[in-house]
Amino acid sequence: MSTAEKKTFLKKLTVLYDTREKKNQHILEALDGMGVEAEEQKLDYGDYSFQWDDKDFRQTCVIERKANVDELYGNLTFGRDTFEKEIAAASVLSGSFTLLLENCKNEADLKAYRVPDWRMNASPQRKVQDIGRKCYPVIRSWEQRYRFHVRYVHDKERTAAEMLEVFYWYWHGYKKLTAPLRRRT
Numbered sequence: 001m002s003t004a005e006k007k008t009f010l011k012k013l014t015v016l017y018d019t020r021e022k023k024n025q026h027i028l029e030a031l032d033g034m035g036v037e038a039e040e041q042k043l044d045y046g047d048y049s050f051q052w053d054d055k056d057f058r059q060t061c062v063i064e065r066k067a068n069v070d071e072l073y074g075n076l077t078f079g080r081d082t083f084e085k086e087i088a089a090a091s092v093l094s095g096s097f098t099l100l101l102e103n104c105k106n107e108a109d110l111k112a113y114r115v116p117d118w119r120m121n122a123s124p125q126r127k128v129q130d131i132g133r134k135c136y137p138v139i140r141s142w143e144q145r146y147r148f149h150v151r152y153v154h155d156k157e158r159t160a161a162e163m164l165e166v167f168y169w170y171w172h173g174y175k176k177l178t179a180p181l182r183r184r185t
Contacts (some may be wrong), residue, residue, distance in 0.1 A: 017039070
């Protein structure tokens with residue numbers, strides 16, 4: 001990616017985030033620090049999408065963010081049917097669906113994740129400590145079934161940059177695919 005092309009992209013970019021998205025101040029602050037506009041809007045699915053110039057990509061490029069493995073586990077345990085339906089719909093309706101998992105380095109980190117002892121002791125209702133081993137096979141299976149990508153962000157301060165990377169490459173591909181159409185008109 002050329003620096004000039006990336007500057008052009010960022011200059012006309014507006015990141016859209018869903019009205020139900022909570023605890024995302026670190027993302028909004030990072031976007032602001034990069035000079036990228038962010039706008040709260042109702043999204044039909046997912047937590048983030050984007051607009052570039054006059055083109056709206058909220059139906060075709062979507063990111064679902066999970067703040068940590070605990071949140072993912074909660075979605076897979078207590079709201080599994082709803083969460084799976086949302087994933088299935090987003091993967092069918094959008095051209096690019098990404099599950100972004102914060103505070104997790106990679107697949108191995110997800111698989112090995114254990115709730116810390118102090119948190120297990122503080123919450124007697126918790127029964128499962130090896131929640132990564134429960135999450136990993138479901139996510140791997142769903143990745144194949146619903147054709148989406150998982151991106152891991154160990155340092156949540158990098159979340160905004162990871163999102164911009166997803167959006168940039170989608171826009172880049174869109175621009176290449178539609179260039180012949182624009183030349184004809």
